[in-house]
Amino acid sequence: MDRLDRWIRTEFVEYNTALEEAYFAERREIVCDRPELEKIKQAVVIEGGRLIGAVSGPLPISPREKYQLLGMVGFYLAACRRHESAEPVDPSAWSLAQQLGSALGVAPRFVFAHQALYNPAVRDRYQTFTSLADEAVFLTGNGLAVLAYQRAADALRRVPPMGVSNPLTTYLLETALSALDDVLRFNRDLGKTLDVDRFFFNIRPYFKSHRVGAVEYRGANAGDFSAINEIDLLLGLCDARDPFYQNVIAEKYAYVAPEDQVLLRAVVDEEPLLAKFLREAESGAGPRLRQNAELFLAVCRAHGAAYTYHHHRLVKPFLVAPAEKAPADRLTGITASGPPLDVVVAGLSRLSDLRSARDRPGVPTARPSLDRLRSLVSTTSAQ
Ligand code: HEM
Numbered sequence: 001m002d003r004l005d006r007w008i009r010t011e012f013v014e015y016n017t018a019l020e021e022a023y024f025a026e027r028r029e030i031v032c033d034r035p036e037l038e039k040i041k042q043a044v045v046i047e048g049g050r051l052i053g054a055v056s057g058p059l060p061i062s063p064r065e066k067y068q069l070l071g072m073v074g075f076y077l078a079a080c081r082r083h084e085s086a087e088p089v090d091p092s093a094w095s096l097a098q099q100l101g102s103a104l105g106v107a108p109r110f111v112f113a114h115q116a117l118y119n120p121a122v123r124d125r126y127q128t129f130t131s132l133a134d135e136a137v138f139l140t141g142n143g144l145a146v147l148a149y150q151r152a153a154d155a156l157r158r159v160p161p162m163g164v165s166n167p168l169t170t171y172l173l174e175t176a177l178s179a180l181d182d183v184l185r186f187n188r189d190l191g192k193t194l195d196v197d198r199f200f201f202n203i204r205p206y207f208k209s210h211r212v213g214a215v216e217y218r219g220a221n222a223g224d225f226s227a228i229n230e231i232d233l234l235l236g237l238c239d240a241r242d243p244f245y246q247n248v249i250a251e252k253y254a255y256v257a258p259e260d261q262v263l264l265r266a267v268v269d270e271e272p273l274l275a276k277f278l279r280e281a282e283s284g285a286g287p288r289l290r291q292n293a294e295l296f297l298a299v300c301r302a303h304g305a306a307y308t309y310h311h312h313r314l315v316k317p318f319l320v321a322p323a324e325k326a327p328a329d330r331l332t333g334i335t336a337s338g339p340p341l342d343v344v345v346a347g348l349s350r351l352s353d354l355r356s357a358r359d360r361p362g363v364p365t366a367r368p369s370l371d372r373l374r375s376l377v378s379t380t381s382a383q
Pocket of ligand 1: 141142145146149187190194199221222223224228248310314315318319335338344348351
């Protein structure tokens with residue numbers, strides 16, 4: 001495992017970076033007709049396969065080590081897929097990934113959590129595919145936004161046992177608000193710093209769907225963590241009985257870390273804070289309930305603002321716009337989840353409407369309930 005780790009941090013990065021620079025020089029997602037590049041692709045497949053094949057003996061005992069090892073095998077498989085090498089992937093990588101995935105109850109492939117949350121830095125560097133500055137910008141920006149979402153979810157998860165008119169809830173809602181403001185700030189920094197072409201040609205292709213054994217697993221995306229769904233459901237902006245939303249959660253279940261699976265299961269049973277606020281406010285709002293309800297409405301606004309930014313300032317300019325110029329044969333598999341881009345974007349747009357409570361004809365959101373709460377607790381705030 002140590003040798004595999006060292007290789008991923010050294011030669012693997014050098015090979016991938018050299019290939020990416022060659023692709024980028026031609027502004028193409030991949031170049032397949034140059035012998036010197038084919039040799040480098042082959043080195044990735046063969047050297048990585050040999051090191052993975054040499055990982056022997058009993059698997060690491062702790063679930064964390066197992067998950068980290070699955071991430072390392074996943075780096076290898078994702079790079080093999082990305083470079084579309086003629087050299088076949090070493091089957092020992094598939095079988096080790098399967099064994100680890102089964103032991104952990106997760107998809108046997110590399111996912112967002114491996115890259116951001118289970119990726120120990122050594123001498124200032126965590127594992128990456130390349131040494132390109134834009135990859136580091138993308139990973140750090142994503143990771144920070146996820147940590148901020150998790151801070152918001154941690155705070156909101158603690159509200160139900162305390163109740164919505166509790167003075168301690170004021171602090172929890174303030175924490176959630178500042179965390180969601182951070183999400184927007186991190187997303188903005190990412191949107192301003194990341195280079196669109198570098199992302200499209202050199203970073204995105206590592207997150208494609210690929211086979212492990214006989215099964216094709218969908219690609220990784222920065223949304224594969226539970227906190228955002230916990231926030232949706234705890235606030236009451238999304239509904240655990242809405243088939244559209246149920247599908248969002250069910251689909252991502254195998255792609256989140258094991259501890260996030262527990263949280264996803266727990267949150268679908270929780271009564272949303274919006275329902276709790278409305279029930280108490282209907283029977284007469286005291287000053288604490290009023291203060292907390294104002295904060296709650298601000299938290300909902302912040303959640304909507306951060307996600308609307310993702311939709312209009314990240315998804316559209318970094319994926320939809322460059323995809324319009326890409327050759328038709330490169331559009332297959334452009335989305336992490338598999339469906340065509342317009343279908344994925346329509347789903348993200350619906351999530352954006354739900355999170356920002358923007359009603360559309362025939363597709364209602366929590367808007368009327370939020371308006372009702374606002375009118376019950378205040379005559380001045382505007383959600
Ligand atoms: C350049 C930056 C980004 C781009 C182009 C982008 C694009 C996308 C796309 C296309 C999807 C749908 C994946 C699919 O189903 O195929 C997605 C999902 C998602 N992304 Fe991003 N994303 C970016 C950064 C981020 C960041 C920083 C976050 C914050 C944590 C984030 C959070 C999410 C979430 C939560 C989902 C899952 C769907 C949902 O629940 O909303 N993304 N993203």
